[in-house]
Amino acid sequence: MKKDKDTIKLYKRIIIVSLVFLTLGIFSNYMLFWEYRKNNDIIVANILNEVSSKYPNINESDLITIINSTNYSKDNLSRYGIYLSKMPIASINNKINKILIITNLSLIVIYILMIFLSLKLYKKREEDKIRLITNYLKEINNHNYNLDIKNYYEDEFSYLKDEIYKTAISLNEQTINLENDKSNLKKSLEDISHQLKTPLTSITLMTDKILSGNMDKKETQELLTNIHRKVVNTNFLVYSLLKLSLLDTNTIEFKKEKINLKKLLDGIKDNLGVISDLKNVGLDIVCDSAISIMGDETWESEALTNIIKNAIEYSKEDGKVEIIVQDNELFTKIIIKDYGLGMSDEDKKNIFKRFYKGSNSSSNSFGIGLSLAKQIIEKDNGNVSVTSTLGVGTVFTIRYMKK
Numbered sequence: 001m002k003k004d005k006d007t008i009k010l011y012k013r014i015i016i017v018s019l020v021f022l023t024l025g026i027f028s029n030y031m032l033f034w035e036y037r038k039n040n041d042i043i044v045a046n047i048l049n050e051v052s053s054k055y056p057n058i059n060e061s062d063l064i065t066i067i068n069s070t071n072y073s074k075d076n077l078s079r080y081g082i083y084l085s086k087m088p089i090a091s092i093n094n095k096i097n098k099i100l101i102i103t104n105l106s107l108i109v110i111y112i113l114m115i116f117l118s119l120k121l122y123k124k125r126e127e128d129k130i131r132l133i134t135n136y137l138k139e140i141n142n143h144n145y146n147l148d149i150k151n152y153y154e155d156e157f158s159y160l161k162d163e164i165y166k167t168a169i170s171l172n173e174q175t176i177n178l179e180n181d182k183s184n185l186k187k188s189l190e191d192i193s194h195q196l197k198t199p200l201t202s203i204t205l206m207t208d209k210i211l212s213g214n215m216d217k218k219e220t221q222e223l224l225t226n227i228h229r230k231v232v233n234t235n236f237l238v239y240s241l242l243k244l245s246l247l248d249t250n251t252i253e254f255k256k257e258k259i260n261l262k263k264l265l266d267g268i269k270d271n272l273g274v275i276s277d278l279k280n281v282g283l284d285i286v287c288d289s290a291i292s293i294m295g296d297e298t299w300e301s302e303a304l305t306n307i308i309k310n311a312i313e314y315s316k317e318d319g320k321v322e323i324i325v326q327d328n329e330l331f332t333k334i335i336i337k338d339y340g341l342g343m344s345d346e347d348k349k350n351i352f353k354r355f356y357k358g359s360n361s362s363s364n365s366f367g368i369g370l371s372l373a374k375q376i377i378e379k380d381n382g383n384v385s386v387t388s389t390l391g392v393g394t395v396f397t398i399r400y401m402k403k
Helices: 005-054 059-067 074-078 086-141 156-211 217-248 259-269 272-281 297-313 345-350 369-379
Strands: 255-258 282-286 292-295 320-327 331-338 382-389 393-401
Touching: 005 086, 156 217, 217 369, 255 259, 255 297, 255 320, 259 272, 259 282, 259 297, 272 282, 272 297, 292 297, 297 320, 297 331, 297 369, 297 393, 345 382, 369 382
Parallel strands: 282 320
Antiparallel strands: 255 292, 320 331, 331 393, 382 393
16 A cells, blocks of 8 residues: 555655764764864874973883873873873863763754654644544534545545545435435325325215216216216326336336337337327338337336327327437437427426426326426436427427437
8 A cells, every 4th residue: 555645754754864863973973083083183292292392312202102002001101290181182082072972862862852753743643634534424424424525645544535535425415315305205295196186076076976866867977987087087197196206216226128119119109009090190100120229118118108199199180290210329319200289488398397288288188298208218318308389390309328
């Protein structure tokens, strides 16, 4: 694992301090030694001068031999009246020796203190990092995921901070998604309650009227027919709302399977045959048999059926709906074009909103189909858009991205 910058700084600081103190030690010892040696030369010169002046007949070579002798004895020079301990210059050398000892001891003490302070500072910084990371974890435990974790260098702690940051981001996203799911579920329940209230009230009133016994057979049959129609529509509404709720709360796991579009569209055409025959609307499909997309076939069938059914319903009698599939390296495009009533600008803006009914909608429309289709397509990495001109027709364009 890479060493962090603080550790590298500590090593550099120790090396620099060591070099500085080593240099100071060498320099001070050298200077003191040089002074000591100079003083010794002065002592020797003074001894030679003093002995020579007092004893002119002494052999100078013998005197030098005595001075350089390793077998030092106090009597060697004292017999000539020379006492080293009483010489001022010798006293200076003694002081130099003391200074040398004190200097070296001081350098060692200061060096140890500098190393100690460096280690102490390093330890404090490490403890600060641990304390900071501990605080981050406390914030995460308190469900505060908006942490300002910034790394300006790489070290062991920065890796840990990165992982904490990733965890915080992940938890924050999960919390947001959970809140969104709760909100969507609440909205779905409100929608279901609102949408079911009217048909259920109507069914209740009609059954009360039948149970009153004040109706003839024909009127009773008409009411039963209306009740049956209301029940069928309500059943369709409940299933549609259930599908929307499942999509809203992300409780559906979409399959990722290869879907042959030609086969899928032909199946949808067969399923919508009764509706298209009623208005005599032709369904023209232009699709290469080799084109396919990745997605959940069951749900994609639901989405495309809703859009194509919408195109048939808003087409003119004896009209046609064109379905053209185009493929390229980036996406697969499905164009669903009708030549019907068209939409106003307001309808185009709101057409995919849940429970929105356009100006040309029938009384049986719930305004759910296109909203459901959009959600399904987006789940399978696609998008849908619409262009329309009043009195000319409408074009739905679906793109399934390949990456």
